[in-house]
Amino acid sequence: MSTAVIERPKTRPFAWVQQSLTLAWRNIVRIRQNPEALADVTFQPIIFLALFLFVFGGAISQGAGWRGYLPVLLPGLLVQTVVFATMGTGVGLNDDFAKGVFDRFRSLPIARISPLIGAVLGDAVRYSLSIIVLMASGFVLGFRFQNGIGNGLLGMLIVLLFALSMCWIWVWLGLKLKTAQGVQGIAFLVMFPLTFGSNIFVPADTLPGFLQAFVKISPITYLVDTERALMGGGALQKPLLITLAWMVGLVAIFAPLAIRAYRRRT
Amino acid sequence: MTTSHQVAIEAVGLVKKYGATTALAGVDLTVPTGTVLGVLGPNGAGKTTAVRILGTLLQPDAGHATVGGYDVVREAGKVREIIGLTGQYASVDEDMSGRRNLAMIGRLLGYSRSQAKERADELLERFELVDAGDRIAKTYSGGMRRRLDLAASLVGHPSILYLDEPTTGLDPHARNGVWETVRDLVLDGTTVLLTTQYLEEADALADSLMVFDKGRVVASGRPAELKAQAGKQSLDVRPAEPAHLERVAAIVTEAVGARPSVDVVNTLVSVPVSDGTSMPVVVRRLDEAGIAVTELSLRLPSLDEVFLALTGHAAEERPADAVLEGAGR
Numbered sequence A: 001m002s003t004a005v006i007e008r009p010k011t012r013p014f015a016w017v018q019q020s021l022t023l024a025w026r027n028i029v030r031i032r033q034n035p036e037a038l039a040d041v042t043f044q045p046i047i048f049l050a051l052f053l054f055v056f057g058g059a060i061s062q063g064a065g066w067r068g069y070l071p072v073l074l075p076g077l078l079v080q081t082v083v084f085a086t087m088g089t090g091v092g093l094n095d096d097f098a099k100g101v102f103d104r105f106r107s108l109p110i111a112r113i114s115p116l117i118g119a120v121l122g123d124a125v126r127y128s129l130s131i132i133v134l135m136a137s138g139f140v141l142g143f144r145f146q147n148g149i150g151n152g153l154l155g156m157l158i159v160l161l162f163a164l165s166m167c168w169i170w171v172w173l174g175l176k177l178k179t180a181q182g183v184q185g186i187a188f189l190v191m192f193p194l195t196f197g198s199n200i201f202v203p204a205d206t207l208p209g210f211l212q213a214f215v216k217i218s219p220i221t222y223l224v225d226t227e228r229a230l231m232g233g234g235a236l237q238k239p240l241l242i243t244l245a246w247m248v249g250l251v252a253i254f255a256p257l258a259i260r261a262y263r264r265r266t
Numbered sequence B: 001m002t003t004s005h006q007v008a009i010e011a012v013g014l015v016k017k018y019g020a021t022t023a024l025a026g027v028d029l030t031v032p033t034g035t036v037l038g039v040l041g042p043n044g045a046g047k048t049t050a051v052r053i054l055g056t057l058l059q060p061d062a063g064h065a066t067v068g069g070y071d072v073v074r075e076a077g078k079v080r081e082i083i084g085l086t087g088q089y090a091s092v093d094e095d096m097s098g099r100r101n102l103a104m105i106g107r108l109l110g111y112s113r114s115q116a117k118e119r120a121d122e123l124l125e126r127f128e129l130v131d132a133g134d135r136i137a138k139t140y141s142g143g144m145r146r147r148l149d150l151a152a153s154l155v156g157h158p159s160i161l162y163l164d165e166p167t168t169g170l171d172p173h174a175r176n177g178v179w180e181t182v183r184d185l186v187l188d189g190t191t192v193l194l195t196t197q198y199l200e201e202a203d204a205l206a207d208s209l210m211v212f213d214k215g216r217v218v219a220s221g222r223p224a225e226l227k228a229q230a231g232k233q234s235l236d237v238r239p240a241e242p243a244h245l246e247r248v249a250a251i252v253t254e255a256v257g258a259r260p261s262v263d264v265v266n267t268l269v270s271v272p273v274s275d276g277t278s279m280p281v282v283v284r285r286l287d288e289a290g291i292a293v294t295e296l297s298l299r300l301p302s303l304d305e306v307f308l309a310l311t312g313h314a315a316e317e318r319p320a321d322a323v324l325e326g327a328g329r
Helices: A015-033 A035-060 A065-098 A101-106 A114-140 A149-176 A180-196 A209-217 A219-231 A237-264 B047-054 B076-082 B098-108 B113-126 B142-154 B172-187 B199-205 B223-229 B242-256 B279-289 B303-311 B320-325
Strands: B007-018 B021-032 B036-040 B062-067 B083-085 B160-164 B191-196 B208-213 B216-221 B233-239 B261-263 B268-273 B293-299
Touching: A015 A035, A015 A114, A015 B098, A035 A065, A035 A114, A065 A101, A065 A114, A065 A149, A065 A180, A065 A219, A101 A114, A114 A149, A114 A237, A149 A180, A149 A219, A149 A237, A219 A237, B007 B047, B007 B191, B021 B047, B021 B062, B021 B191, B021 B216, B036 B047, B036 B199, B047 B062, B047 B160, B047 B191, B076 B083, B083 B142, B098 B113, B098 B142, B113 B142, B142 B160, B142 B172, B172 B191, B172 B199, B191 B199, B199 B303, B208 B223, B208 B303, B216 B223, B216 B303, B223 B303, B233 B242, B233 B279, B242 B261, B242 B268, B242 B279, B279 B293
Parallel strands: B036 B191, B036 B208, B083 B160, B160 B191
Antiparallel strands: B007 B021, B007 B062, B208 B216, B233 B268, B233 B293, B261 B268
């Protein structure tokens, strides 16, 4: 026993910032100690890239071959990968609740919002990793930014910010639903139609009319168009503005819902 | 310590319902500062619900409670500054090392990086976890895990500690270690609310006891008072030679005037008595007959017997792993 007792410090203003960062650090430590949990943001993007490029690419690109398909596919696949990665946030939160870890946080004199911000910030690392893995694989196969490196990097940043906005849906559902399996089930139910029913893999005008109507309102479409414009070229302004509007909307609706669910969850 | 209240925890008329199920049907309790309250009851009796309310994790549907003088609903933040929760109420992160778990809690409480590390080291040493400190908590044995849970709840020097079935599933050695720690904390002035399904544990640690059944308090008092409430004492005689069982039984029958139960497996003759007056007679007769005994005792009923007498049913025990499965809800 040491003689000098380390007293518990007094609560300071803006303590929630440091608390959120501490909890984000926790998520990163967990990733380092459980690297196999990163399969969804590392191997999965590579497998999807190989599958669509080499298996379906020849047929979809109608003679241009996989090399011709890569510049169209990669920005789209980037969106799908990151959107898929967001659901891991909800699954992880649900797991923390089920194991009683969040009860520990809730029993401590810390800001209520900190554990949620910490979880989202920690997962930003996962999203970034998935973006880097996929882009690096693309570069190895011959993909190049056609619109300048600055725009290419901006594209990577926007897709990350989109993920950070969208993940609030899964934070909310992760807190609402009873089990992690439930979260995952609903996530797949939403993610598959949302990402495959889009312009990610095929040009939207090849789709039947009812699907085109859906694609026209889907935020995925506009994000994909933004990415293709930044990385390849084409009209940027309209898709970018619609994408930003969706991001603001997603946070404005789902972050408050998530915080409410967090307060009420017992 | 934040307050000089004589009463550390006080609850009046706590009610909590989950749909049609009533988890708590009006519970009153008082824990004086620096004492240990043992809350006993079978699974589903409402113990955990009561502690979750007192730990600010759950709001009551009716009634109110103060902890350290602060209202658990209106001043939840103040309450959180003086309490520590363990086990089922609040878990450590299994995917992080013990050291990092403790340091993380220290950081969340506002310690600097070096203070948090120092506090973690201090607790690892106190709970004999130094060697395991850098292993992830998932790999800990049951006893180590329970010690880490306890350490995690002590990072911020709480003056009021909630212990949830702290020794369920532990071997006797590990159990004694936890008991020693709890006794040390109480010596330092910590108030402890302990829930347990082990009547022996409550008897060993608690200054006063409450028995929960179906969301109500069915009995409360000091351990000895509760035992007396359950009625008769019992006279136990254990002959050194199993062959002497029948002769001992005959002697006891004659001295007490009632036929005792004879437990052949444990070589024990036992009979309920209203007082100790027959004891000297039994001793003299055994001596005259030249029968050696290894045990001769007049004992109060066990808390298991008390529970049966108070609730009309036995305290069912659930398997140890079921306790962990139910965590968090």
